[in-house]
Amino acid sequence: MPTQTRRAGGFLLWFAVLGGALAWALHLVLAWGVDELTCRSGNTSVGGIPIRGIVGAGVVVPALITLAALLLAWRGWRRATAARDDDDDPRMERTGMMLLIGMCANALFLSIIAAGGAAVLVLSPCQ
Structure with a gap:
């Protein structure tokens, strides 16, 4: 496997x-x-940007990043599971376990960001 592919995969x-x-x-x-x-x-x-706009971006951007990580973990977990079925490579088992933990953690963090975002966006700033 080329070094650059290994780095990107890591x-x-x-x-x-x-x-x-x-x-x-x-x-x-x-x-x-x-x-x-x-x-x-x-x-x-x-800087002339209302606080509600900055707070909104502070909710939406991290939620999108977390969603991307969740989808990447799910996709990688499916591939690692399929590769593990074909070959008994212990690296695939570790990778699959890491990605399973990543899916669970990312789902948790997405719900935390959504709940925190709801609180920040519903409450008026500077109360």
């Missing part, structure tokens, strides 16, 4: 497993952090 595997967690951290910084810092300074906008 990156995609780790993105499929940890993408939702990283997106949730991004959501916390963008949606909650920017809201708190902006309101503490007495403003309702950042």
Whole structure:
């Protein structure tokens, strides 16, 4: 297997497993952090952009990243399961287990981002 393919496969595997967690951290910084810092300074906008727009982007962008990681984990898990059925390679079993954990974790993080986003978008900023 070429080195570049191995590197890309490794990156995609780790993105499929940890993408939702990283997106949730991004959501916390963008949606909650920017809201708190902006309101503490007495403003309702950042650089002329209303706080609700920034908070909305802080919910939608991480949710899309998490959804991409979830779909990538699902697709990889299906391939690893099919490859494991054809060959008893222990690497495929580890990969399949990692991707299964990634699917579960990404589904959890997607629901956390959606619930947190609903709270941030429903409540008026700077209450």
